Amino acid sequence: xxxxxxxxxxxxxxxxxxxxxxxxxxxxxxxxxxxxxxxxxxxxxxxxxxxxxxxxxxxxxxxxxxxxxxxxxxxxxxxxxxxxxxxxxxxxxxxxxxxxxxxxxxxxxxxxxxxxxxxxxxxxxxxxxxxxxxxxxxxxxxxxxxxxx
Numbered sequence: 001x002x003x004x005x006x007x008x009x010x011x012x013x014x015x016x017x018x019x020x021x022x023x024x025x026x027x028x029x030x031x032x033x034x035x036x037x038x039x040x041x042x043x044x045x046x047x048x049x050x051x052x053x054x055x056x057x058x059x060x061x062x063x064x065x066x067x068x069x070x071x072x073x074x075x076x077x078x079x080x081x082x083x084x085x086x087x088x089x090x091x092x093x094x095x096x097x098x099x100x101x102x103x104x105x106x107x108x109x110x111x112x113x114x115x116x117x118x119x120x121x122x123x124x125x126x127x128x129x130x131x132x133x134x135x136x137x138x139x140x141x142x143x144x145x146x147x148x149x
Contacts, residue, residue, distance in 0.1 A: 022059070028048060029045045030049055033046055040120060043107060058092055060085075068084065069085075
Protein backbone atom coordinates (compact mmCIF):
# COMPACT_ATOMS: atom_id res chain seq x y z
CA UNK A 1 0.00 0.00 0.00
CA UNK A 2 1.23 3.47 -0.87
CA UNK A 3 2.11 5.59 2.13
CA UNK A 4 0.24 8.84 2.63
CA UNK A 5 2.32 11.72 3.87
CA UNK A 6 0.52 14.97 4.72
CA UNK A 7 3.69 17.01 4.26
CA UNK A 8 4.15 15.69 0.71
CA UNK A 9 0.52 16.49 -0.09
CA UNK A 10 0.87 20.06 1.17
CA UNK A 11 4.09 20.48 -0.81
CA UNK A 12 2.40 19.11 -3.93
CA UNK A 13 -0.64 21.39 -3.58
CA UNK A 14 1.52 24.45 -2.83
CA UNK A 15 3.68 23.71 -5.87
CA UNK A 16 0.69 23.60 -8.21
CA UNK A 17 -1.47 26.24 -6.54
CA UNK A 18 -0.45 28.84 -9.11
CA UNK A 19 -1.86 26.66 -11.90
CA UNK A 20 -5.17 26.36 -10.07
CA UNK A 21 -5.21 30.17 -9.86
CA UNK A 22 -4.71 30.36 -13.63
CA UNK A 23 -7.56 27.89 -14.21
CA UNK A 24 -9.90 29.81 -11.88
CA UNK A 25 -9.01 33.10 -13.61
CA UNK A 26 -9.51 31.52 -17.03
CA UNK A 27 -12.88 30.00 -16.17
CA UNK A 28 -14.03 33.27 -14.60
CA UNK A 29 -13.27 35.10 -17.84
CA UNK A 30 -14.97 32.38 -19.88
CA UNK A 31 -18.05 32.53 -17.63
CA UNK A 32 -18.29 36.30 -18.04
CA UNK A 33 -18.11 36.01 -21.84
CA UNK A 34 -20.78 33.30 -21.99
CA UNK A 35 -23.20 34.54 -19.34
CA UNK A 36 -23.30 38.30 -19.87
CA UNK A 37 -25.19 40.09 -22.62
CA UNK A 38 -23.45 43.44 -22.29
CA UNK A 39 -20.75 43.76 -24.96
CA UNK A 40 -18.35 45.69 -22.70
CA UNK A 41 -18.60 42.96 -20.06
CA UNK A 42 -17.81 40.43 -22.77
CA UNK A 43 -14.65 42.37 -23.68
CA UNK A 44 -13.65 42.43 -20.00
CA UNK A 45 -14.22 38.66 -19.79
CA UNK A 46 -12.06 38.11 -22.86
CA UNK A 47 -9.29 40.22 -21.32
CA UNK A 48 -9.49 38.23 -18.09
CA UNK A 49 -9.25 34.97 -20.05
CA UNK A 50 -6.35 36.36 -22.07
CA UNK A 51 -4.49 37.52 -18.96
CA UNK A 52 -4.71 34.06 -17.42
CA UNK A 53 -3.14 32.56 -20.53
CA UNK A 54 -0.37 35.17 -20.45
CA UNK A 55 0.41 34.43 -16.81
CA UNK A 56 0.40 30.70 -17.50
CA UNK A 57 2.94 31.00 -20.32
CA UNK A 58 5.21 33.30 -18.32
CA UNK A 59 5.16 30.85 -15.41
CA UNK A 60 6.16 28.02 -17.74
CA UNK A 61 9.27 29.93 -18.83
CA UNK A 62 10.65 30.24 -15.31
CA UNK A 63 12.99 27.47 -14.18
CA UNK A 64 13.64 27.06 -10.48
CA UNK A 65 17.19 28.18 -9.81
CA UNK A 66 17.61 29.31 -13.40
CA UNK A 67 19.26 32.54 -14.44
CA UNK A 68 18.81 34.80 -17.43
CA UNK A 69 20.42 33.32 -20.57
CA UNK A 70 23.01 36.07 -20.91
CA UNK A 71 26.63 35.22 -21.65
CA UNK A 72 29.15 36.50 -19.11
CA UNK A 73 31.74 39.09 -20.13
CA UNK A 74 34.51 36.45 -20.24
CA UNK A 75 32.37 34.33 -22.62
CA UNK A 76 33.06 31.29 -20.50
CA UNK A 77 29.94 29.25 -19.81
CA UNK A 78 29.93 26.60 -17.13
CA UNK A 79 28.39 23.26 -18.07
CA UNK A 80 26.19 23.08 -14.98
CA UNK A 81 24.49 26.47 -15.52
CA UNK A 82 20.70 26.40 -15.48
CA UNK A 83 18.93 28.97 -17.62
CA UNK A 84 15.33 30.06 -17.79
CA UNK A 85 13.68 29.89 -21.18
CA UNK A 86 13.17 33.44 -22.57
CA UNK A 87 10.95 32.39 -25.48
CA UNK A 88 7.60 32.36 -23.57
CA UNK A 89 8.31 35.85 -22.25
CA UNK A 90 9.05 37.19 -25.72
CA UNK A 91 5.95 35.56 -27.19
CA UNK A 92 3.78 36.98 -24.42
CA UNK A 93 5.09 40.50 -25.02
CA UNK A 94 3.89 40.18 -28.61
CA UNK A 95 0.58 38.68 -27.46
CA UNK A 96 0.04 41.57 -25.04
CA UNK A 97 0.44 44.08 -27.86
CA UNK A 98 -1.99 42.14 -30.05
CA UNK A 99 -4.41 41.84 -27.11
CA UNK A 100 -4.38 45.58 -26.45
CA UNK A 101 -4.99 46.30 -30.14
CA UNK A 102 -7.84 43.76 -30.25
CA UNK A 103 -9.40 45.26 -27.14
CA UNK A 104 -9.16 48.76 -28.59
CA UNK A 105 -10.79 47.59 -31.83
CA UNK A 106 -13.55 45.80 -29.89
CA UNK A 107 -14.29 48.89 -27.82
CA UNK A 108 -14.34 51.06 -30.97
CA UNK A 109 -16.84 48.67 -32.56
CA UNK A 110 -18.97 48.78 -29.42
CA UNK A 111 -19.04 52.59 -29.63
CA UNK A 112 -20.21 52.38 -33.26
CA UNK A 113 -22.85 49.80 -32.34
CA UNK A 114 -24.08 52.07 -29.54
CA UNK A 115 -24.34 55.00 -31.96
CA UNK A 116 -26.15 52.97 -34.62
CA UNK A 117 -28.52 50.90 -32.46
CA UNK A 118 -28.61 52.86 -29.19
CA UNK A 119 -27.85 49.72 -27.17
CA UNK A 120 -24.95 47.42 -26.34
CA UNK A 121 -27.02 44.53 -25.02
CA UNK A 122 -26.65 41.41 -27.15
CA UNK A 123 -30.28 40.32 -26.72
CA UNK A 124 -31.59 43.71 -27.90
CA UNK A 125 -29.30 43.65 -30.92
CA UNK A 126 -30.40 40.13 -31.86
CA UNK A 127 -34.06 41.11 -31.53
CA UNK A 128 -33.54 44.16 -33.77
CA UNK A 129 -31.76 41.96 -36.30
CA UNK A 130 -34.62 39.42 -36.28
CA UNK A 131 -37.21 42.16 -36.81
CA UNK A 132 -35.23 43.70 -39.67
CA UNK A 133 -34.67 40.31 -41.30
CA UNK A 134 -38.34 39.34 -41.08
CA UNK A 135 -39.38 42.75 -42.50
CA UNK A 136 -37.03 42.29 -45.48
CA UNK A 137 -38.35 38.77 -46.08
CA UNK A 138 -41.96 39.97 -46.03
CA UNK A 139 -41.14 42.69 -48.59
CA UNK A 140 -39.38 40.16 -50.84
CA UNK A 141 -42.27 37.70 -50.63
CA UNK A 142 -44.79 40.44 -51.43
CA UNK A 143 -42.72 41.44 -54.48
CA UNK A 144 -42.66 37.92 -55.92
CA UNK A 145 -40.40 35.81 -53.73
CA UNK A 146 -36.80 35.60 -52.73
CA UNK A 147 -35.54 34.16 -56.04
CA UNK A 148 -36.79 36.57 -58.70
CA UNK A 149 -35.49 36.37 -62.23
